[in-house]
């Protein structure tokens with residue numbers, strides 16, 4: 001596992017606030033009791049989410065998941081402060097406002113924002129609105145913005161010379177690819193609350209298959225001088241037939257056999273946190289199936305456009321592929 005170039009904790013990191021919440025002691029607890037109806041997404045009674053995450057992973061710094069890395073392809077964790085109800089957060093992507101995952105409880109909410117590989121380094125922001133009165137899940141009240149910064153990161157580039165036939169698709173293959181791309185865009189826009197019927201225990205993920213993990217997330221590939229989409233996931237070396245397990249509770253939202261990705265399953269973990277598994281030899285689930293952490297649901301293979309068996313694992317936040325390494329222990 002390569003060492004990731006973690007950025008220093010941003011000023012907006014919620015750790016100091018979590019400490020402040022703990023320091024408030026009984027007052028914070030009684031306030032929590034008064035706000036018990038808040039319907040926290042990741043809350044247990046009597047402690048903050050950050051404190052529980054730290055207790056669950058005492059050796060992991062900074063002890064909360066995913067780890068923040070404010071670069072293209074990374075994740076920003078933005079402190080939103082206290083509120084009785086989970087606020088509604090959105091980030092502008094192109095001409096769309098995309099919902100952002102928010103964790104925590106009435107004492108402290110945190111937005112977990114996926115940063116696109118194509119994001120321009122510099123100033124960025126999310127918009128935050130109080131939850132609508134009545135608990136319908138919508139936004140109410142005046143919006144405010146929470147700024148954050150995106151540091152530059154230069155990902156490696158790989159120049160490949162290959163037979164033109166393997167780069168230029170036939171008209172039939174091109175049409176198939178475009179159909180599948182459109183279908184995948186619909187899958188990637190999935191947004192649900194608790195798709196597995198349970199609140200997530202934390203956002204720390206179990207590694208879906210044992211094996212050597214590549215550090216090739218973000219790698220820019222150039223075939224015969226033509227730039228292709230950067231590598232948007234983690235490759236894990238494993239033999240065909242190795243079982244793949246769910247990294248978090250999930251609902252299966254797509255099962256298919258695609259031109260580039262081969263046998264593919266998409267999982268929905270809630271609030272726009274999705275994960276994808278590609279090049280599978282077997283898919284033992286159907287759309288709608290519910291999985292708990294550790295449930296085996298498919299097998300490693302070499303289907304689609306690959307040179308050998310491995311699992312391609314992708315993690316998506318707010319319709320943006322982010323580095324899976326930020327979600328798992330090193």
Ligand SMILES: [Zn+2]
Nearest residue numbers: 233234235312
């Ligand atoms: Zn891959």
